[in-house]
Amino acid sequence: MMKAVQFNPAESINDPNVAAMIEMEKPIVSGRDVLVRVEAVAMNPVDTKVRPKVGGEARILGFDAAGVVVECGELVDGLELGDKVYYSGNIQRSGSNAEFQLVDERLVAKRPESISPAQAASVPLTGLTAWEALFDRLLIDSDNEGRTLLIIGGAGGMGSMGIQLAKLAGLKVIATASRESSAAWCRDLGADHVIDHRAPLLPQLQELGIQAVDYVANFNNTSAYWEAVGEVIAPQGKVVLIVEPEGELHLGRAYKTKSVTIVWEFMATRPIFNTPDVGRQAWILGQLAELIDTGKLRPSVGEVMGTINVENLVAAHQAIESGRTIGKLVLEGWD
Numbered sequence: 567m568m569k570a571v572q573f574n575p576a577e578s579i580n581d582p583n584v585a586a587m588i589e590m591e592k593p594i595v596s597g598r599d600v601l602v603r604v605e606a607v608a609m610n611p612v613d614t615k616v617r618p619k620v621g622g623e624a625r626i627l628g629f630d631a632a633g634v635v636v637e638c639g640e641l642v643d644g645l646e647l648g649d650k651v652y653y654s655g656n657i658q659r660s661g662s663n664a665e666f667q668l669v670d671e672r673l674v675a676k677r678p679e680s681i682s683p684a685q686a687a688s689v690p691l692t693g694l695t696a697w698e699a700l701f702d703r704l705l706i707d708s709d710n711e712g713r714t715l716l717i718i719g720g721a722g723g724m725g726s727m728g729i730q731l732a733k734l735a736g737l738k739v740i741a742t743a744s745r746e747s748s749a750a751w752c753r754d755l756g757a758d759h760v761i762d763h764r765a766p767l768l769p770q771l772q773e774l775g776i777q778a779v780d781y782v783a784n785f786n787n788t789s790a791y792w793e794a795v796g797e798v799i800a801p802q803g804k805v806v807l808i809v810e811p812e813g814e815l816h817l818g819r820a821y822k823t824k825s826v827t828i829v830w831e832f833m834a835t836r837p838i839f840n841t842p843d844v845g846r847q848a849w850i851l852g853q854l855a856e857l858i859d860t861g862k863l864r865p866s867v868g869e870v871m872g873t874i875n876v877e878n879l880v881a882a883h884q885a886i887e888s889g890r891t892i893g894k895l896v897l898e899g900w901d
Contacts, residue, residue, distance in 0.1 A: 726866030796820030868893025
């Protein structure tokens with residue numbers, strides 16, 4: 567048997583019955599799956615978005631995790647018992663808010679050796695999303711002298727990783743933030759400039775001597791910044807989006823006239839569709855681990871909120887829904 571935090575159908579996170587600690591059978595391992603004993607988990611906005619609503623079915627949430635491999639399926643060949651690992655898992659399967667979790671080995675990598683389980687748990691989803699957004703979707707290469715990237719939502723989990731990876735790629739990075747504390751966070755991660763996303767973006771860029779940017783990574787509200795991005799993107803520039811729009815997006819003259827490339831990044835695409843390159847996610851996590859262990863990249867932990875239990879997970883959901891978190895919220899250990 568094992569413990570797990572189950573989220574129940576509810577109107578809001580403030581419902582007193584929104585979550586409960588349950589006991590359930592430990593998963594049975596087979597095929598390419600490994601069974602991981604979960605040591606730490608991290609929270610993401612997607613956790614709050616997929617939380618079951620009234621009329622839905624109760625489920626175990628959680629994507630980011632760090633732990634130890636305790637069993638391997640008969641087809642596993644890249645991992646062994648006792649390996650200390652981290653991963654983001656598959657959104658279609660039972661999540662990481664449990665003492666044990668089954669994960670496809672192609673999504674799992676050995677975690678960085680130089681950091682704690684809590685710090686490691688903060689990396690996978692945002693690290694994978696930022697890496698895929700920049701290098702798999704925008705196709706940013708290593709020759710970036712003079713090129714500029716605007717990151718909308720610089721202090722969040724995705725933005726925190728995106729700033730660092732973009733700087734390693736040689737880009738000039740402009741991040742957005744709305745508070746001095748979040749702006750300071752972005753600068754500390756390496757952003758060359760920070761502008762306020764509550765105010766018009768183009769005049770602020772022009773004050774910095776930047777008339778247009780080569781790339782935009784909108785890690786925030788797609789609809790809210792759609793027109794602004796059209797104004798600031800350079801001719802033949804590229805834009806990557808991660809948030810589903812609230813309504814129709816009108817290309818308008820800006821996007822069409824400038825021949826702008828628009829791409830989507832959804833970290834779950836490879837696992838959901840079992841694409842031929844699904845194992846690239848384990849490879850990316852391996853690259854991120856090496857960057858962390860060599861001091862070139864740092865985890866974006868905003869706060870460790872205590873152990874993995876109902877009270878702390880509910881508090882983490884509430885914090886994320888407030889829209890005022892900086893970095894990643896992490897929970898470590900079991901009561």
